[in-house]
Amino acid sequence: MVKYDEIGPEKIIQVYDPKTGMKGILVIDNTKRGPGKGGIRMTPDVSIEEVSRLARAMTYKTALIDLPFGGAKGGIIADAKLLSPEKKEEIVRAYARALKSLVPTEYISAPDMYTDSKDMDNFADEIGNKKACTGKSKEKGGIPHELGSTGFGVVESIKVAADYINLDLKNATVAIEGFGEVGKAVCKFLLELGVKIIAISDSKGCIYNESGLDYEKLQEIKRKTGSVINYRPGKFLANEKLFELDIDILIPGARPNVITKENVDKIKAKLIAEAANIPTTPELEEKLYKKEILVIPDFLCNAGGVISSYVEYIGGTEKEVFELIRKKISENTKLVLEKSGKENITPRQAALKIAKERLE
Numbered sequence: 001m002v003k004y005d006e007i008g009p010e011k012i013i014q015v016y017d018p019k020t021g022m023k024g025i026l027v028i029d030n031t032k033r034g035p036g037k038g039g040i041r042m043t044p045d046v047s048i049e050e051v052s053r054l055a056r057a058m059t060y061k062t063a064l065i066d067l068p069f070g071g072a073k074g075g076i077i078a079d080a081k082l083l084s085p086e087k088k089e090e091i092v093r094a095y096a097r098a099l100k101s102l103v104p105t106e107y108i109s110a111p112d113m114y115t116d117s118k119d120m121d122n123f124a125d126e127i128g129n130k131k132a133c134t135g136k137s138k139e140k141g142g143i144p145h146e147l148g149s150t151g152f153g154v155v156e157s158i159k160v161a162a163d164y165i166n167l168d169l170k171n172a173t174v175a176i177e178g179f180g181e182v183g184k185a186v187c188k189f190l191l192e193l194g195v196k197i198i199a200i201s202d203s204k205g206c207i208y209n210e211s212g213l214d215y216e217k218l219q220e221i222k223r224k225t226g227s228v229i230n231y232r233p234g235k236f237l238a239n240e241k242l243f244e245l246d247i248d249i250l251i252p253g254a255r256p257n258v259i260t261k262e263n264v265d266k267i268k269a270k271l272i273a274e275a276a277n278i279p280t281t282p283e284l285e286e287k288l289y290k291k292e293i294l295v296i297p298d299f300l301c302n303a304g305g306v307i308s309s310y311v312e313y314i315g316g317t318e319k320e321v322f323e324l325i326r327k328k329i330s331e332n333t334k335l336v337l338e339k340s341g342k343e344n345i346t347p348r349q350a351a352l353k354i355a356k357e358r359l360e
Contacts, residue, residue, distance in 0.1 A: 002027075002052045007059060007359065008071075009052055010036075011106075015098035020087075022094040025075040028106055029055035032359060035104055036072025037062055037306060039112030039135070040095070040119070042088075046075035050256065054277050058306070061299035064336075064355040065328050067310050072107050074099075080114035092119045096126035109133035110145070110309050113180075117144040134309035143312040145305055149321055151185020153304020153329045154275045155193070157296050158249065160333040161271055165294055173247045175199035175269075177239070178254025179218065179228050182275050182302070186251055191215050195249075199242050202254075205229040206237040208245070243267055252279035259284055267293065274298035282348055289346040297348040299355070300336055303329060 002012065008029040015024045025048055028036040038058040041051075051073045059071025076095055080088060092115070099107065109123055110133055117137040124132045124140065136142025143149070162169050172195050176183050179202045187197055196212040204227035207213070213231065221231045229236050243250065243263045250269035252258050259267070259280035264287055272288065272295045274280075285295045304325045311321045332354075339350035 002049060007056070009055060011102075012048060012052065013099070013102075014048070015095065017094040017098065020090045020094040022091045022098075023077040024095045024098065025051045025077070026099055026102070026107060027052045027055040027073050028102070029071040029073075030059040030359070031070040031106055033063060033070050034068040035070060036107050037067075037069035037110070037309060038071060038073035038107075039110040039305075040074035040076060040092075040115050040123075041113035042076040042078050042080045042091075042115050043113060044077060044079040046077055050278075051075040053256075057277055057299045059359070060352060060355040061303050061306055063358040064300060064332060064351055065303045065307060066332075066358060067306065069108070069306070069310065074107075074109060074112075076115075088119070089122050092122050093126040096123045096132070100127055103127050103133075104129060104131045108309075108313070110305070111135040116181075117142060117146060131313065134312040135305075136312070141312075143308055143316075143318055143321055145308065146181055147308070147318060147321070148181070148185030148188065149308035149325060150182045150302050150305035151187075151275070152189055152322060153307065153325045154182070154186050154251070154253075154273055154301050155189040156304070156326050156329040157301045157333045158190070158271070158273050159193075160330055161273070161294055161296050161337065162249075164334075164337045165270060167248060167270060170194045172196065172249055173198050174249045174251065175242050175245050175247045176251045176253055176275075177201050177242055177258060177279075178252075178276065179222060180254060183251075183253040184215075184219070186253060186275055187213075187218065188215050198247065199237070199245055200228055201237075201239050201242050202228050206239050206242045207231045207234040208237050208242075209234040249273065252276045255279075257281075259288075264288065269293060272296070274301045277302065282346075285346055285348050294337075295347060296333065297336075297351050300329075300332060300347075300351050303332075
């Protein structure tokens, strides 16, 4: 069920194109601060409820980070892995055509799960306006999310949070769920800090090596074999086991709802950085808080992507992207953690309070 309140959602739109078979969803949650901003995810099981939750997360994210955007999210019901490049382009263009009257005045798109800069190029071309979306290719005047802006922001938030709980990153161990664009970037930027990543997963399973994993080798193995589980030396684990490892930092970086009632009591990490959107529920975050496990909420932790989008939208440079991410993520992570500690509330509750104040 979609929940309606004083914030939104303002519009829920379902679209269908008989010619291409495109089935899509758009939720515009709130446009009080500006046009609704949010990427398009392409999965076979994406639903109105999921898109609605993600759109609300974007409303809070843009308000918390203090950007002149509102919150929205798009969804295309399709298995991107089974589509040819030509068919995928057809579907993205059909989705864009169906939403043309709303873009970019009420909705500005971006890449999300299983969409990329090429899809954004096609989306903008179909709309006929370069401001229709962000995350376009460099050739089309964009700042591609493949540069790792979201992952860079996750690591900036981890640096602040680790300092807050007196965790020495150079001696910390990490497990990352997901080796897509965000997981890869988090892995790369963490290793540059000297952190030891001992487990990482993708859709095929998890690879574990207590001595640490190498980024370039992971990239090569993934490219050659299609999965990180073929990394050697390493031990194969089922994906759910990643959440039970004895580590310092756990990073859910792919699918929603991966921290559940079944595994929440098995988590041993001291810090959880929510690189993925809605990896768990606020109720379970409260349970983790009572266990003195610090959780950096998704709409703060992974806001690097929307900051990059803003810089692209105003015609800024790649250098400005990373400077603004470092500034905004660091400042707001400190603000949230200080409020959480001062008021004895979870970081999510603190972040929501700040976001709602800025929405007013």
